[in-house]
Every structure is written in structure tokens, then in C-alpha cells.
Amino acid sequence: MRPMQSQGVGQLNFHFTPEQEALIGLARQVAKDVIAPRAAEVDEKGEYPEDYFQAFRETGLLGVAIPEQYGGAGLGCTGLVLAVEEVAKYDCSAGLMLLLTRLSTMSILLAGTEEQKKEYLGGTAAGRRRGAFCLSEPDAGSDTQAIRTRAVRKGDEYVITGTKNWISGAAVADFFVVATKTDPEAPGSKGYSVFVVDRDTPGVTVGRKEKKMGVRGVPVNQVIFEEARVPATSRLGEENKGFRIIMETLNSVRPVVAARGIGLAEGALMIWLDYAHQRHTFGRPIVEHQGLQWMAAELAAEIEAARLLTYRAAALVDEGKFGKEYAHFLSMAKLKATELAVKAANDSLQMMGAVGYMEDYPLARYVRDARQLTIVEGTSQIQKTIIGRALADGLLKW
Structure with a gap:
């Protein structure tokens, strides 16, 4: 668009x-x-x-x-x-x-x-390289400022020590973009630095694979850094000024997370529509029953609304507008589309009845997969906080 x-x-x-x-x-x-x-x-x-x-x-x-x-x-x-x-x-x-x-x-x-x-x-x-973004830690999920992974300058190198949790794609990645703390005494959002680290760096280990509820095709693993030495040239940007890089990276990806939600919602409704033309009750296809039509119509309208919100958010990113002053628009797309994915999967299953609950049909997978979307790249609650702060600060008004 x-x-x-x-x-x-x-x-x-x-x-x-x-x-x-x-x-x-x-x-x-x-x-x-x-x-x-x-x-x-x-x-x-x-x-x-x-x-x-x-x-x-x-x-x-x-x-x-x-x-x-x-x-x-x-x-x-x-x-x-x-x-x-x-x-x-x-x-x-x-x-x-x-x-x-x-x-x-x-x-x-x-x-x-x-x-x-x-x-x-x-x-x-x-397709020669595959990367993973290493941000979350055992005690630092939504609270990015709780990061404990340290990068200590030693001459022309940094020594990185820490553990990253729930890293999507880590098992197949050959490089990692790693958020660290380079000044542990710096308050708030200060003192963070970001590094690009090759997987074959001594001291870098991909840990256990987590057993996930859904989205099982992309593994989630720990990534452990045990005094991993990297050249100072692997730092991205200036030392201690990495927090903005982290936040703008997350902001810029939120429309893409939203797109996953929209696609899932569309797919779930498509599955129901295919079934609804074939399944007959009371002498006619269930797609002709008004009660089900109303549920499907509501989903269709919400999908279109979420698509427009997401396409606008993507356009903002392409215009370079993904800093703090625009973050709430990107959060709106992520919030709306991912919550819709959960609703669409659940409602489509409900409209199919018992058959939708069976693992032989794909909707059970859609229900499980949808739950991931409201958590990753900032939970729905975090998105609401970003939007709420924008309202309070006067960044969002009509």
C-alpha cells in the first residue's frame, strides 16, 4: 500500500x-x-x-x-x-x-x-545468515530496564556475561544482536549498549529448547554468554547509548507482529467459512444462519479495521517515524491486531462447534498460536501503557 x-x-x-x-x-x-x-x-x-x-x-x-x-x-x-x-x-x-x-x-x-x-x-x-534478537532475560521481560547481561570493556574487546531467555530462532541463528548493560551504575534507560555477536564466538552457547504451547515451528531457546570476548567494533552505535536502539527496533517491528495477528485472524475465519458452506443444520448450510453470520461479520469488520491500522503503522515506519513520538500508533496496531487474533481463533472455533475443538482440524493450532502474539514484542498491557502515556503527555489528541 x-x-x-x-x-x-x-x-x-x-x-x-x-x-x-x-x-x-x-x-x-x-x-x-x-x-x-x-x-x-x-x-x-x-x-x-x-x-x-x-x-x-x-x-x-x-x-x-x-x-x-x-x-x-x-x-x-x-x-x-x-x-x-x-x-x-x-x-x-x-x-x-x-x-x-x-x-x-x-x-x-x-x-x-x-x-x-x-x-x-x-x-x-x-539466506546465508540467520539472526536472533537477544533481549529478554530470566528477570527482564517487559521490564527492559532490568537487563543484567554485562559487557565490560577490556582494551579493544568487550567481555559479555549473562543469560538471555525465550529467544526465538536461536537454535538456527548464526548471529545474535545482544542488549547489554555497559554501565551498571547508570540510572533508568542509560548505560545500555548493543552488540552483534557471531554464534561461533567462544563463550556463546545456545541452551535448552523450551516446550511451547504454540508457534512450534520456530524454536525458543536460552542463549548463554560466559565471558564471551567480542571486538569493540561489534558494538552497534555509541557505548551506553543503546537503549534507544533497542526501543526503536521493537517499535519498528510492531506492525509486523500485527501482520501475523491479521493473517491468523483471516486464516481462522477462512477455515470456518469453508466448513460453514459444507455443514448443514436444520436443512441449510450453517453459513446461512443469521446468528453465525453476525459473529462472522463482526470478525470481518474488525479484521479490516486492524489491517488499515497496521498498514498505516507500517507506512509510518517506512517514513522513519518510529521514535517515541510515534510509538503509540505502532502500539495501537500491535494491540488491536493481536487481541483480534485471539478473538478470531476462539470465535471461529466456537462457530464450528465440537469439530473445531478436535486436533484433526487446524483451529486448535490457531487458538494456541494466537496466544503468543499478545505477549511477544511487548505484551498487550505494555502497549496500553505506551498509548496511555501518549494520551497523558498530549502526544495523542483529536
Whole structure:
């Protein structure tokens, strides 16, 4: 979708460009040909789907959001949102795989050197490299300022020590973007630094794999740093000024998380619609029963509202508007779309009745997967806090 630029008083452009239409068609074809037939098996086995990854690499979807000068398609956050929405209709894990291409590289794009950008962004776009974003810790989830992982300067190196928890994609990653504390005495948001660390660095270990409720196709592991020595040149940006990098990385990815929610919601409703045309009660297809039509209509309207909110948020990111003064708009998209995903999965299951509750049908997986979305990249409560503060500070008004 083109950024919503004025075409005259009251005129906004809500149409996709030909390039975006082609991207949607490509992602949709990959989703139907590769992802849909395998989604149930991926969930059941809980294994990383290399065939998804290979399909993404062969079609260039890994580089959708990466600038052209680093080997990507240069379609920005909006392009990634469109691709993620399509693949998440069939498997939320597939949406997360594409999201990680942004989450693991955004800090590098914001603050890395040209050499780092060529290596890590270029490698990600080509499928040569896979990254993971290491932020959460055993005692630092929503409270980012509780980070305890230390990076101590020793000459031309830093020594990193600490444990990161619940790191998506860690098991298959070959580099990590790591949030650390370089000045433990600094108050509040001061004293943080961000590093890019190769997996084969001595002292870096990928720990146990967690047993998850849903989104089982992308493993979640601990990442342990035991006096891991990295060159000072691996730091992203200035020492002790990394908190802004962390926050802007999270802000910029929230529309993509929202796209996973929208895709899941659309997929859940599509499953019900297919079933509702086949299932008959009281002499007619259940899709003709008004009570069910009303439930489905409400979901359809909410999906369209969430899509527009998310597309606008993605356009803001592509315009460079993802700092504190715009964070509430990005949080709105994440909040609305992910809460909707939970509702859509639950309501679609309810409309299907007993058959929807059976594991032979995919809606049980959609219900489990949806619950992840309201937690990752900032819980729904954190999003409400960001929006509430914007209201209190006068950043949001009509």
C-alpha cells in the first residue's frame, strides 16, 4: 500500500502499487504451495521447517524489508507486513520466520557500520545468515530496564556475561544482536549498549529448547554468554547509548507482529467459512444462519479495521517515524491486531462447534498460536501503557 499521502483535501490513496500486488501474489503462492500442506506436521513435530526457509530464500522473501543496496527488495516494513500477512494465514510460525529477518537486522540498520550492514543485512537477504534478537532475560521481560547481561570493556574487546531467555530462532541463528548493560551504575534507560555477536564466538552457547504451547515451528531457546570476548567494533552505535536502539527496533517491528495477528485472524475465519458452506443444520448450510453470520461479520469488520491500522503503522515506519513520538500508533496496531487474533481463533472455533475443538482440524493450532502474539514484542498491557502515556503527555489528541 502506498503511504497515505494527500491527493487533495480529503483524498487518501489506499491502493496497492503493482510491485506490492506482485509481492502479495508471490507470498500467497508460497503459502498455498509450501506452507499450507506442512503446517499441521510442523506444529505436531515442533521442528524448524527448513523447507519454508528454502522457499523464502528462493523467492527473495527473506530480503523483502532489506534495502536494495544490501541485496534486498527494498520494500520496507510495508512490504514485509504484506508478505507476513499472507503466510500467517496458514502458519503463524512462517510469519515469525519472516519477522525475524527484520527483528535481527533492524538494530544493525539503525546503528551498524557499512561493513556490518553488508555482512549481516546482505547475508540475511541472501539466506546465508540467520539472526536472533537477544533481549529478554530470566528477570527482564517487559521490564527492559532490568537487563543484567554485562559487557565490560577490556582494551579493544568487550567481555559479555549473562543469560538471555525465550529467544526465538536461536537454535538456527548464526548471529545474535545482544542488549547489554555497559554501565551498571547508570540510572533508568542509560548505560545500555548493543552488540552483534557471531554464534561461533567462544563463550556463546545456545541452551535448552523450551516446550511451547504454540508457534512450534520456530524454536525458543536460552542463549548463554560466559565471558564471551567480542571486538569493540561489534558494538552497534555509541557505548551506553543503546537503549534507544533497542526501543526503536521493537517499535519498528510492531506492525509486523500485527501482520501475523491479521493473517491468523483471516486464516481462522477462512477455515470456518469453508466448513460453514459444507455443514448443514436444520436443512441449510450453517453459513446461512443469521446468528453465525453476525459473529462472522463482526470478525470481518474488525479484521479490516486492524489491517488499515497496521498498514498505516507500517507506512509510518517506512517514513522513519518510529521514535517515541510515534510509538503509540505502532502500539495501537500491535494491540488491536493481536487481541483480534485471539478473538478470531476462539470465535471461529466456537462457530464450528465440537469439530473445531478436535486436533484433526487446524483451529486448535490457531487458538494456541494466537496466544503468543499478545505477549511477544511487548505484551498487550505494555502497549496500553505506551498509548496511555501518549494520551497523558498530549502526544495523542483529536
